[in-house]
Amino acid sequence: MRVDAAANREAIVEAAKNLFADVGVDVPVRRIAAQAGVGMGTLYRHFPDRMSLVVGVADAVYERLDAAAGRCEQAWGSAPEAAWAGFVHELAALRLGRLLMQVGGSSELFAAGGPGPGLRERALTRIAQVLERAHAAGLVRQDVDPIRFQVGVVELSRPLGAAVDEMAPGWQDWLVDVYLRGLRP
Amino acid sequence: MRVDAAANREAIVEAAKNLFADVGVDVPVRRIAAQAGVGMGTLYRHFPDRMSLVVGVADAVYERLDAAAGRCEQAWGSAPEAAWAGFVHELAALRLGRLLMQVGGSSELFAAGGPGPGLRERALTRIAQVLERAHAAGLVRQDVDPIRFQVGVVELSRPLGAAVDEMAPGWQDWLVDVYLRGLRP
Amino acid sequence: MRVDAAANREAIVEAAKNLFADVGVDVPVRRIAAQAGVGMGTLYRHFPDRMSLVVGVADAVYERLDAAAGRCEQAWGSAPEAAWAGFVHELAALRLGRLLMQVGGSSELFAAGGPGPGLRERALTRIAQVLERAHAAGLVRQDVDPIRFQVGVVELSRPLGAAVDEMAPGWQDWLVDVYLRGLRP
Amino acid sequence: MRVDAAANREAIVEAAKNLFADVGVDVPVRRIAAQAGVGMGTLYRHFPDRMSLVVGVADAVYERLDAAAGRCEQAWGSAPEAAWAGFVHELAALRLGRLLMQVGGSSELFAAGGPGPGLRERALTRIAQVLERAHAAGLVRQDVDPIRFQVGVVELSRPLGAAVDEMAPGWQDWLVDVYLRGLRP
């Protein structure tokens, strides 16, 4: 049964991740359970309340963040600036905005006791590592600390809806580029 | 009683403006009514549904936008760059983000029939006027069009909650400054 | 001002009579006021609560009942049976059913303190007079007393909606004829 | 828990049936739930909206109609007239009037897509079968078709409230008898 349970958990996180992004974190729990193909009781067994679920999703997102950072570091040798830019674009593409900021109307990613004690630290630490390289390479100003930097990424990556996507296609990449320029010394 | 009614309407808009920004546009109507010190029926008399209220608030915000643009234009003669920077900071301080973007999970500011048909146009037109000056004064790059510019401001000005405000005080002004730098040629 | 007030009262009763018949007695008071072209306060000045208004309408209906009874008695000499049948058909056409029976889910026409103390008595008395003639002429059975008779008319005259009117056109007159036959000795 | 659920559903239908008849189909959903001894959510689980509930009740009523028709046919051999009269009385006792006619202010029993697509047809078909026997036995006039006949029953069986029940006890059976007499050739 251990296998089934793990598979269920996985399915729930996957469903939640998609629905959080598509509909918002306020999506009815029932819909997540249905999408995951499990009963409500099963969902609540794995995640006692909504916040736990957000944490679970955030953990999954963290893994992608970690992978992006790894790729960035690998590519650093040949082309630091491109690696750095690519990392920030990937970071923005994770859309942490809607995922975590909408929760309860406040930033839970950064709130103590919020989504996984430690997730915040882990995420910021990982980001700080890459940011350090950027500092060393002279790609960002001195007043750019990890927290402010990440706040910026979170703000820039919030979805704005299909209407805006149509009116200003590619706005997000454009905005990240502006951000990158603004961060430069 | 016309006077009382007007005062009530004003109080409702004021309460809604604050609560939309602080809590989100999904804030219970009851809370808005309570904050405004009126009964629920009164609120519904003035604004038959939630969207009307959003429109009302958006109109009020537009007036402040207009005023800010006016001040900017007046100050332009003596110090264009400072005037421009001040205008963008004021724009961000209007917190259009949560106010209008959260509606229905999508950008209603830009959706036809959304918050006040015409509000979008009026707002963008007014912003475009100031942006034109900035272009002429060589303060922004050529690829900065009014829509993208405004999208950026909306993104940057989303509230993130008290937790972030404590962890990174002044993040918003910092971010606007980064934005302004990034926009420069 | 006495004239204006009387005109207002008249307009309110007229509007209520139509809306009671078209929409039901649960029609919002506001709609009645609007239809009558007066403010809510004016309506409530004339009729302190909904029931008073029902009474007012019932009074108006009574006048038509009285007129029908009068016509019946006039026509009695030449053709008693036709006069009697015509009277019952007219009675049914008054649609007392929806007008009065829907109120509060119970028969308020017949309830003490209901629509106009005395209206019930007046109505039943007037009906009894005609019924007495029918008895004397041998047109109805002995066990037909005014109350039962009137209950029957009320039941038969309830509107059933457009769907039924289309499926079984003329059902009401058909039903009244059946009733008349059933009442015969 | 399947058993509990079924019992709850049953209780809800029973409560609704009584309250629809006593108070009207506009009876607050809360009251039905309370009467059934379940929470509101349970009611809404079984019947997503008011109309579903009406359909459910109508289905239950149809079963009783079917049973009454069956009994009538069984008793026909020995005493046709008594069987026929008993059937019509039972039909009236089902109180279809308030149950189904009040819905939306119009006859939904006869409206397509109303209370159970097919309920109308099933009910009328079943009634027509018995009516056919009555025709054959010479108990009803030739112009009595199933629809008109049923319309008459619906009209006669509308509840009039306790006040009338007290003033004219037994009015309903009396009225049905009048109806039966009126239907005779």
Added chain:
DNA sequence: GATGAATGAGCCTTCATTCAT
């Protein structure tokens, strides 16, 4: 462990009635 039925608080909205102007 999994399931989904049950619960009830809470939300939006309507509307009868009151009352300040």
Added chain:
DNA sequence: GATGAATGAAGGCTCATTCAT
């Protein structure tokens, strides 16, 4: 007297969460 704004108590319905099976 007339007006219509204000009030607040329901009512329909949703949904997070619990719990019996």
